[in-house]
Amino acid sequence: MTQAQEPILTARGLVKRYGRVTALDNADFDLYPGEILAVIGDNGAGKSSLIKAISGAVTPDEGEIRLDGKPIAFKSPMEAREAGIETVYQNLALSPALSIADNMFLGREIRKPGFLGEWLRMLDRPAMEKRARDKLTELGLMTIQNISQAVETLSGGQRQGVAVARAAAFGSKMVIMDEPTAALGVKESRRVLELILDVKKRGLPIVLISHNMPHVFEVADRIHIHRLGRRLAVIDPKQYTMSDAVAFMTGAKAPPEAALAA
Amino acid sequence: MTQAQEPILTARGLVKRYGRVTALDNADFDLYPGEILAVIGDNGAGKSSLIKAISGAVTPDEGEIRLDGKPIAFKSPMEAREAGIETVYQNLALSPALSIADNMFLGREIRKPGFLGEWLRMLDRPAMEKRARDKLTELGLMTIQNISQAVETLSGGQRQGVAVARAAAFGSKMVIMDEPTAALGVKESRRVLELILDVKKRGLPIVLISHNMPHVFEVADRIHIHRLGRRLAVIDPKQYTMSDAVAFMTGAKAPPEAALAA
Amino acid sequence: LITKTDTNPFFVKMKEGASAKAKEIGVDLKSYAGKAEGDNEGQVAAIESCIADGAKGILITATDTAAIVPAVKKARDAGVLVIALDTQLEPADAADATFATDNFKAGELIGSWAKATLGDKAKDAHIAYMDLIASQPSVDVQRDQGFMKGFGIDLADPKKIGDETDARNVCHDLSSGNEDGGHTAMENCLQKDPDINVVYTINEPAAAGAYQALKAVGKEKDVLIVSVDGGCPGVKNVAEGVIGATSQQYPLLMASLGIEAIKAFADSGKKPEPSPGLNFYNTGVTLITDKPAAGIDSIDTKAGLAKCWG
C-alpha cells in the first residue's frame, strides 16, 4: 500500500443513530489521493450511512472528519459539493421532471454574462446544454439525442449514466459512488466501470460501494471492509482473495492484525 | 434440453406499448415443468414487461398466453395468483406499514372458522402468524423475532426475504422472480439462490430475471435471451459460455439457428 | 337583484317575490348572490356584471354595507338605478333609494317586548344571544344591539357585539343563522349559565335550533325566545309557543316595491322617494306574538301568517 502520502480525507469515530438503530458505531475512514477505494459489507452494515456522513447528506452525531487535514462539518450536500466532493447516491438523486442539462447543473447553474446574469440572474441555457453535451460525449457514456429531454423519459441505465457523468464532471477533490451498478445490465455496468477508471486516470480519488466482488477486485486499489457499523479492516486486493474478503465481511473469518491496523 | 414434456406456460406474439415506446414487440415465451428458466437482457429490453404480462400486472395489447394449454387472460395479479402463479416484482410489492404476516397473506387472508369467520369475516391472526413463521423458518431464510413487526422496520435483505418467502410459500404452478438479488449483499444473494434451488426441488418451475451471469449460469436449466422487446434465443447453459450469452444479449454476436428455434 | 346569499330562505323569498312582480309588470330580472354571508367580492362582481349587462336598475341586499359603496357608485355613474333592499348602505345616500327593514328597530321591538313580558324579572334576567358569525356583519350587529336597546341595556359601542358590561348578558355565541348552529350555541350557553331565561336569536332557524336544545334539557317552558324575520315557519313557531315573539319583515314587499321603482325609473326617469322623516323607504317591521305586551304594537300570529313569506 502506498501510504507515503497524507490521506485526502479522514474520518474518526463517526457515530450515527437513527432512533434505536445505530447505523454508524465509531466508524473510521481514510481516502488517499488518486486511489479507488472500494467499500464492501453486508446489507445494513452502514456503508451508505458512512458516505452520507462524509458527503454532508446526514450530520453524524459524533466523530470528526478532516479534508486535507482541516476539520470540516458539512451541513448540507451543497457544502460538500462546494468543497469538491461529488456523490452518486444509491437512489440517484435526479429530479425526474427536469431536463438532463438542468439536472447536471442543479445547484450550480451558469448565469448569462453581463447585466442579464448579474442583475436579472438569467440562466445561460445554451451554455449549460453545450457543456452538458460535451461532458456526456467526452465520457463516451451515451448517445442521447436531446439534452433537454426530461430525465423521467430515460431508461434506468441512461439515468445512471447521467448521475455518474454529473459526479465525474464536477468532482474536483473526490467522487463517491454508492452501488452505481446495482440495477444495471452487464453492458451498462461495464461502461460505468470504465468510467470509474477514466476518472481515476484524471487523478481523482474514488470511493466505490459495491456488492459485486469481481468488479471490486478488478478496479479497487484498497478495500475498506465495513461490518456492524464500523470499519473492520482495510485490505489490498492484490494480497487477499475474494474469498478472504467475503469471509471477513460476513464474519466467517477474522481479519489479520495487519489489515486491522491499516 | 428436456422438452419431451409439454410447456406449462407459453406465450406467443406478445405486444405491449407504453405511449410511444414498444416495450414488448412480438415476444414469445415458454416455461417447462420443474425447470429454472433464466431471462437475461440489457436494461430496457422488456424483461419486466414480459413477466408483468404473464403475471397479470399489465394486460398485453396483443398476443396469446396459455397455461397448461388453456388460453388465459389475467385481468389482475390476483387472478394470476389464484391460478398458482406467484411473482416477486423488481420493486418488491410489500406494504411498508403492514406486518410481515399481513403482507404474506395479503389478498388471501385466513378467516376464523365458524360463525366469527363466516359471518363476521374475522381474521384468524394466530393462524396466519403461525403459518408465516413456519414458512419463514422452513425456508431457513431469517431469524426474525417478531412476525408482527412492520415490514418498514426490516432491512433491504430481510424484505427481499419476505417477498421471496411469500412467493415460494404460495406458488403452486410457478414462481417468477424479477432481479431478486439486485440490491442484496453477497451473503444475502446466496441465501436467495439457495432458496430458488429449494423451490425447484419441490417441483415448481421458476422464472429468474437477473443481470448476474455467474448466478444465472449456476442455477438455470435454460436461458431465455431477451433483446429489443422480443425473445432472441433460448440457450442451454451447459452448451454455451457466459461470453456467448453476453455476446448474444448485447448484439455482439448473432445466436446460432438452433438456439433461435428453441 | 343581488342578494347576500341564495341559500337563506329570506333571500330566496325575496327573489321569488321579485321574479313574480317582474313577470307581472314585464321586467327582465336576473338574480345574483354572494357565495355566503360576508362575500363582498361576489357582490361587487355581480354589480359589475349588471353594468356589463346594461341593466337599468339594481336591487341589492348588501352584505358589507360600507364596503360595497364604491361598486355601487360605479354603477350609478354608469346610469344604473341602485336600490338597497333590506339593509341600508353606509352612508345611506350611497344608493338611489332604500327599501328596508330597520334591523335595529326589529331588534328593539323584540327587546322591549321581552322586557315588558318579563316585568319585574327583567332586572335580573339572564340573556343569551345567538348571533350570526364571527365576522359580525351589519345585520348581526344591528339586530343584536337593537335588542339590547329595547331591553334597556347599555350598548357601549353600538357597532360592536360583546363590549357591553351589563351583567344580564350572560352569553354570546354564534349560530351561523341555522338550526344546527343555534342548537350548539344554546347548549354552550346553557352550560355557561343554566339559569338563562331570555334568548335572543338572529333569525328563526337559529331560534328553532335553540328551542331543540332547551327542550332536550326540559327548559323550553322557562325561557323566552325572541327572534327576527317573520318567515312562515317562524310565525308558525310563534303560534305554537316555540318562539315568544318575532319581528316580521317583508322581503316580498321590498322586492316588488324595488321592481316597480326600477320600472318607473326606466320608463320615466323618476327616482323613488324615501318615507317621510327617514332616509329610506321603510317597508315596515311588525312584532308578531300571541301574548301582546302593553304599550308595544303587535299583531297576532293569524294576522302574521297571512303576511308571512316562505
Place this chain on the structure above:
Amino acid sequence: MSVETTKASGPQEFEKTLAASDTSVASFDTHSRTPLESIQHRLHKSPAMVPLIILLLSVILFAIVVGGRFFSPFTLTLILQQVAITGMVGIAQTLVVLTAGIDLSVGAIMVLSSVVMGQFAMHYGVPAPVAVAVGLLVGAVCGFINGILIARVKLPPFIVTLGTWSIYAAINFIYSGNETIRSQDLETNAPLLQFFGNSFKIGGAVFTYGVLLMLIMAAIAWYVLNHTAWGRHVYAVGDDPEAAELSGVRVDRMLLAVYTLTGIICAIAGWALIGRIGSVSPQAGQFENINSITAVVIGGTSLFGGRGSILGTIFGALIVGVFALGLRLWGTDPQWTQLSVGALIIVAVGIDQWIRKISA
C-alpha cells in the same frame, strides 16, 4: 465453442466461504433507552394514544379552570352530543384518508341526503322508512360517483371532491328550494326521521341515540379495519397502491367501495343530523368537511395514507368539542376558540410527528 471456466457451474469461488459466515442478523448495540424514549416508543406503538392523552389533559385542564360546570356528567355527555355528527363523518373521512385520499364533499353529501329524506317524507307522501332508504341511496350514489372518478378515471381525490363538493351543494340548494322543514311538521308526519334525537339518561349523563349510533359505527369501523381482510386492504391501498395491486388487492374496487361507503356513512350522518337539529335544513353542514378533516388530523391519521385509526378520529373530534365548549364556559370569545382550534391542529400533529421521529 470455446471451453471456459465460466460455463455452468456451482457457486463462484468466493461464495463458498459463506457457509462459515456469521448467521446472526446484524444487530447493533441498541444504546440503553431513557425513560422518555421508552414512553415515546410505547406511544408510537398505539397511534390513538397521543390524541387520547391530549383529550384527557384538555378535560383536566378545563375541569381545573372552569370547575364543576365543565366536569359534570351532563356537560361531558353534552360534548358527545355536539361532536356526534362530526364523529360519524370523521369515521368516513378516516376511511378515505387511510387510502391516501381526501373527501371534501362529505358535508354536501350529508346535507343532500338529509334534504332528500325530508322532501320524500313530507312532500311525496312516501312512508318514512322508504324516505330514509332513498336518502341513503342518494348518499351511496354521490359516493359512488366520487369513487368512479377517482378509481376508474384516476383523477386525484382532492380535485374530484373539490368539484363534486360544488356540484352536490348546488344540487342541494336547487332541489330543496332552500326550504327548511320544521321540526313540528316532522314530528307529526315522519317521526322516524327524528329517531336519533331521542335520548335517555343515566344519572346526570344524557345520551342521545345519535351518540350511541356514532359509538356503534366507530366500533364497527374499528372492527372492520382491524379484524377483516377488507380493513387490512384499506391500509395496504393507502400505504402503497402499486404494491397493494401487485400483491393481490384490487385497488380500484377497494377505492370504489371506500368512497361509496363514505357516501352511505355521510347519509346516515344526515339522518342523525335531522335528529340532532330536529328539522331538515339545506343550510346545515357547510363546514363538515373541514371539521371532519380536522378531527382526522388531530386524531393522528396521516394524510399520506396507510397510518391511523378510527379511535384517534373520535378522540380528535372530542378534543375539538372539549376546547370549543371549555373555552366558551371559560368566557372567551368565539374568535378565540377559532384561534385555539387552529393552534391545536398544529400542536397535535407536531407532537405526533415528534414522537414518530424520535422513536422510529
Place this chain on the structure above:
Amino acid sequence: MSVETTKASGPQEFEKTLAASDTSVASFDTHSRTPLESIQHRLHKSPAMVPLIILLLSVILFAIVVGGRFFSPFTLTLILQQVAITGMVGIAQTLVVLTAGIDLSVGAIMVLSSVVMGQFAMHYGVPAPVAVAVGLLVGAVCGFINGILIARVKLPPFIVTLGTWSIYAAINFIYSGNETIRSQDLETNAPLLQFFGNSFKIGGAVFTYGVLLMLIMAAIAWYVLNHTAWGRHVYAVGDDPEAAELSGVRVDRMLLAVYTLTGIICAIAGWALIGRIGSVSPQAGQFENINSITAVVIGGTSLFGGRGSILGTIFGALIVGVFALGLRLWGTDPQWTQLSVGALIIVAVGIDQWIRKISA
C-alpha cells in the same frame, strides 16, 4: 494465502466480449402516430396549452350564446378585473403547489394584511406608504410562520395552513373589531391604499392598475420560474425533495422562501383588494383559498408538485371568470354557476390527465 484465480484482475471473462457489442441505444419501432396522437404530444409539451384552449373555447361559447354583450372589450376586460385578485393569489398558490405543498391560509393572510394597512393608515396616523409597508411585513411574517412550520418543524403543508388559516382569520377579526373602513375615509386620508383601483381606458376596454399589477406579477413569476436557478429549484423541490436536497438544493431554505414569498404576494393582493373594493373589509377573501386552488388545478398544475406553470394558473382563473360572468349574463342562477364550476374542475383535470396518459 491461498492462490486463487479470483484475485485482483481485469474484467471477468464474459465481460471481454462486450467490446464487440452493439453500441446503439436500444430503440424500438415507434409505431407511426395518428394525427390525434401528435396533437396530444404537442399539447403535452406545453402544459399551459390545454387551459388556453379551454379558455378560448369558453369565450367563443359565450360569445355565441350571449352575444355582443359578452363579447365586448368592456366585458372582456371586466373579467380581467374580476379575476385579478384570484390571479395574484393564484400565482402565490402556484409557487406553493409546485413545491408539492398547498396553502389554505392565503385568503386569511391577504385580508389580514389589507386590514393592517387600513388600520395603520387610518387609526395610527402613519403615512400611507408606511402603512403599506407594515401590511406587506405582516404578510411576510404570516408566510414565514407557515414556512418555519413546514420547512423546519417538517409538518405537512395541508395541516399547517389548515391551522394557520383559522389562526390568521381569528386574528383578523379580533384585531379589526370587524370594522369596515369606508371608501370615503380612505379617499381623503390615504388614497395610496386605493391606488390599484385607478383605471385607464383603451377604446371600450377598461384596465385597472390592479389588472396591470397582476399581469406584471405573472410575467415576473414566469421569468423567475423558467429563467433563474431559483425557479428551477422550485420545480426540483416539488419533484422529489430528497433528490433535490442530495443534488445540492437547500430544500428547507427554498420552502421557507416560497412560503414567505407567498405571504408577501398575498399582502400585495390585499393591497390590490383595497383598490378593487374601495374599502377595507375584514370579511373579504373567505373563498380565496378555494378560488386560487381551483385556478391552479384548472390551469394544469399537478397537486403532487413539480409540474405546472404560472400561465396555466392565470388561464385557469380566467376560465372560471369567463364562466361565472358568461352564465350570469346568460341569466342562470348562481347555483348553476357553482355547479358548472364544479364540473369544470373535473373536466379540465380529466382532459389534462388523458393527454398525459396517452402521449407519455
